[in-house]
Amino acid sequence: MLTEGNGVPLSLIVTGANRHDSAVLEELLDNRFVPEQPDETLQPNLCLDAGYVGKQDIAISHHYEPHIRPRGEEKKELQNNPDFRARRWVVESCHSWFKRFRKLCPRYEKTLRSFKGLLSLAAGLIALNKVVVIYG
Numbered sequence: 001m002l003t004e005g006n007g008v009p010l011s012l013i014v015t016g017a018n019r020h021d022s023a024v025l026e027e028l029l030d031n032r033f034v035p036e037q038p039d040e041t042l043q044p045n046l047c048l049d050a051g052y053v054g055k056q057d058i059a060i061s062h063h064y065e066p067h068i069r070p071r072g073e074e075k076k077e078l079q080n081n082p083d084f085r086a087r088r089w090v091v092e093s094c095h096s097w098f099k100r101f102r103k104l105c106p107r108y109e110k111t112l113r114s115f116k117g118l119l120s121l122a123a124g125l126i127a128l129n130k131v132v133v134i135y136g
Helices: 021-030 056-061 073-080 089-099 112-135
Strands: 009-011 045-048 065-068
Touching (some): 056 065, 089 112
Parallel strands (some): 045 065
């Protein structure tokens, strides 16, 4: 799942549970719900963890500036700077919002097409709720 800074889902891909996310990074960036803005002055950031080392070229080719944190760097930063806060909660909160849709949490849908449809509907409702909360 690709989310923006407030946790609103921008892209969804359904894969097997035993497949790492970095294997489908290019497909995830290609299948955005919201098209990229043509403004070349602002290049969006893409924050990734250590599992995405070596995937910088994919992010750059999709007009993102990759920020890949090596393992252990966050722990060192927390020791040096006690005010440091990790930003992982953005994606984890989005996962939590999807789990609130009871039809999605244990997957009962047999076909991929119906499951993707339900995921897209949930993503749209999450985005709508966030727009109402953020912009009133």
